[in-house]
Amino acid sequence: NAGVTQTPKFQVLKTGQSMTLQCAQDMNHEYMSWYRQDPGMGLRLIHYSVGAGITDQGEVPNGYNVSRSTTEDFPLRLLSAAPSQTSVYFCASSDNREEAFFGQGTRLTVV
Amino acid sequence: AQSVSQHNHHVILSEAASLELGCNYSYGGTVNLFWYVQYPGQHLQLLLKYFSGDPLVKGIKGFEAEFIKSKFSFNLRKPSVQWSDTAEYFCAVSDYKLSFGAGTTVTVRA
Numbered sequence: 001n002a003g004v005t006q007t008p009k010f011q012v013l014k015t016g017q018s019m020t021l022q023c024a025q026d027m028n029h030e031y032m033s034w035y036r037q038d039p040g041m042g043l044r045l046i047h048y049s050v051g052a053g054i055t056d057q058g059e060v061p062n063g064y065n066v067s068r069s070t071t072e073d074f075p076l077r078l079l080s081a082a083p084s085q086t087s088v089y090f091c092a093s094s095d096n097r098e099e100a101f102f103g104q105g106t107r108l109t110v111v
Numbered sequence: 112a113q114s115v116s117q118h119n120h121h122v123i124l125s126e127a128a129s130l131e132l133g134c135n136y137s138y139g140g141t142v143n144l145f146w147y148v149q150y151p152g153q154h155l156q157l158l159l160k161y162f163s164g165d166p167l168v169k170g171i172k173g174f175e176a177e178f179i180k181s182k183f184s185f186n187l188r189k190p191s192v193q194w195s196d197t198a199e200y201f202c203a204v205s206d207y208k209l210s211f212g213a214g215t216t217v218t219v220r221a
Binding site: 031033035040041042043044045048050058090092094096097098099100102103104105 | 117120143145153154155156157160162201203205206207208209210211213214
C-alpha cells in the first residue's frame, strides 16, 4: 500500500518556468490538499479538493493551479515560477475529517 | 475561518525532562484536533487525534494531549522526553480543511 506518492522529491527551476508537482493516493480518499511549508510559518494550505471535479482555494493560492480529474490524482501546477515559491511542498489526502496522510514532500528552489 | 496558535516557537530540553506544548484554536463549530510530528528531513506523521469522548487522548511514543473545550485548547504532553523526540511538532484543526499552527521545534539534549 503506497499511501500518498509525490514526485519529484527535489526540483530547481528558473524564474518564469512552469512545472507540475504530481500527487497520487491509493486509499480512495475524497479529500486531497496541497500545502507549502516555510520556516516559522507551519504548513499553509494552497488548494484543496473534496472530490473528483471539485477544487477550491486555500490560504495562499496565487501562482498555483490544481485540477482533480480522478479520485487518485491531484497535480499542482506552478504557472510562472518565482523565487517566493521556493519552499517544501506537501500533498495530503484524508477521508472526510479524519487523519491526513502526507507525501514525502517536494523541495523546490526557484532561482 | 479557523486558526491555530502554538505558544512556543522553540523549546530546548534535557533528556528525561517533561514536555508540554500549548495549542489554542479558534473555530465556532465542531472540529477534529490533531498533533503531528515531523522528524528532520521527513514528512508529517500523526502523533494523536481527538474527535470526541474522553478529552485526554493518548498517542504514540508516550505522548498524550488534553482537550479543554472551554479554553479552546489542545495541549500536548510527554512526561519524560528522549533524544529521539527532537523534531518539529504541529497542532492542527480540521472541520474539513486541515489548518496548522506555525509549529514548535523541540530540541532534546542528551
